[in-house]
Amino acid sequence: MTLENHLRRIAFGDPGESTATPDHRIAGTASGARTDRECWLAAVVLGARGRYAAATTLLRRLRHSRDVVIASLAASTIASHRRQLGGHAAALPADGAALAAVAGLPLVPAAGESVAGVDADSADRNAADGDAAGRNTAGRNAVAGQGPATGTDAVGIAADADGVDVAGAWADALLGLAADQLALGRPALARRLVGEVTAGLDAAFGNGGGSVRSRVRAAWVGAEAALAGGDPATAVASAEAALHLLRSGSRATPVRHRAKTELVLAAALLAAGSDPARAAELVASALTVIDAHGFASLSWPARLLAAETDPAGADEHRRRATREVHALLPRVDPELRRLAVESPWVPV
Template sequence: MEEELRRAAFGDSPGLDVWRALSATSPRARWLAAVVLGGQGHYAAAATALDALRHDPDPVIASLSFSTRASHLRQLGLHRLARPLDGAALARAPQTGPEDPDGIDAEGARTDALLGLAADSLGAQRLGEARRLLARVETRSWRGEVRKGWVTAEIELASNQPERAVAPAERAHATATSRKALRHELKSALVLGTSLVVWGTPDGLNRGVELVECELNHSASERLKPLIWPSALVLAGHAPTVGAAAIDRATEALSCVLRRADAVSRQVALESPWVPSGLLRSGEPPNADPQTNFLTD
């Protein structure tokens, strides 16, 4: 079972049906299932599993459960709620232990917690703090390198330096692609494509739009709802020929994601400046900028 779950969480099958794994005896299997469900936008179901795993006697699983739950909250624009969970993840992360190829180990837990805290600081517009946290990240796993590339690019975009966002986004995309980690590859394409269109050079703009449009179609085919609405909004802003259709896709995906969240998260998300809740009210413009809102795992 674990091999199949790893393929879904970190490999070529992110759309896999993993619901039965939520009742597995292995805590690691349940955590992997929660990662997959979060990637598909089933936040309430993932939260139930992760909240129980916070108390697991294995400190790696406990730490990763805190940081994964925080990541899902950030996807809903709830950075202030994510921060204490990332802090708890860092506190629980052990200093040493056996290594794991996908970073399900002590170093991976610490990396996820620090990157989560950096993303939380970015969401609060504390860019200096985000950079200091990012500088503390030391990782050997491919997953940690990919996520570090995302957060690095996001910090540069938030600092109005899109030209400096492209290189870390390129590295993240190359690493995820080489690992055949489809969800991470698609997220990396979104980060890279957005970096290129915000930079705005003629060649970069064309490549960026192409990357995001391809990523959007692939994310939709894999039912990765959390990647669909920010991708669609980037296209709506930079590819007028697909604007109306993109807005419709963004609205459908965001509505679906919010329906799958727990009631408290859903309500707070609707009030978050990071979530374009205007999409859900006919005639109102989005209240968030999709170019800096893809702080996901």
């Protein structure tokens, strides 16, 4: 197995991969990354386990990669780490840069071309206007080049399974911008951006097509936007759709995405007041996965949610969430540490 595929399995796929590999061995595997693609996957692996400083070291260099897909994904990942520690406003510039990096590129490659990276010189020619953030990019990206594949025309055209391609990078950037808008009190704009992603992927790959990771992330942000807009029923439906998509896929379920989906669905169910017992079960299931795999980035938010689903143990869940944040801080770079300390949402 290549190092890239091994890192993919740790980052996204095989449920047994990271439980069978201790945290220090995972860090050692990540340290062997050499290509830009391997380094980005290593940063994803490290960030998921709360090793933010190590991840940031890789990501800052990757923002200048000649592979614009990796440059875009690196910027999106930096933004994601900032959001995870309460820095939504600080994430906006990185998300904008991520979108600009792939502006004007076709979501579907021309026949014979790779779905993977695009050289920076080619990207510059395709995106001469440069500043894409804030424009309606779904249609423009889908119709660039040879145009979108839609409906039955999409048969045989596949996105990278993990979204490590132009379409995945574009979706990550727009969904990151949508998540930023939620924290800034703009749920309507967030919903519009999620709609752009869904429409763009449908136009490029057919209804429901594209990578599962992109579709699941769109469902998360859609659910969060619905909650912010006072529509918990829509939030529940969106999160349920994400969970169904993960369970029905032909590949191994990405365990981190499943755990987060369970947390999003639990929060939606609590807001809807419809099934508190199921919400508690979902949080417990997510925590089992989080603890087994060492997903420190999800652990403390899950404990805070557990305080809502388990009132009898609420104080202990909150105390543990605070302890876990304090355990994270020594592995966080100075900028992220400042964002965490200043955030009203992070229990420091």
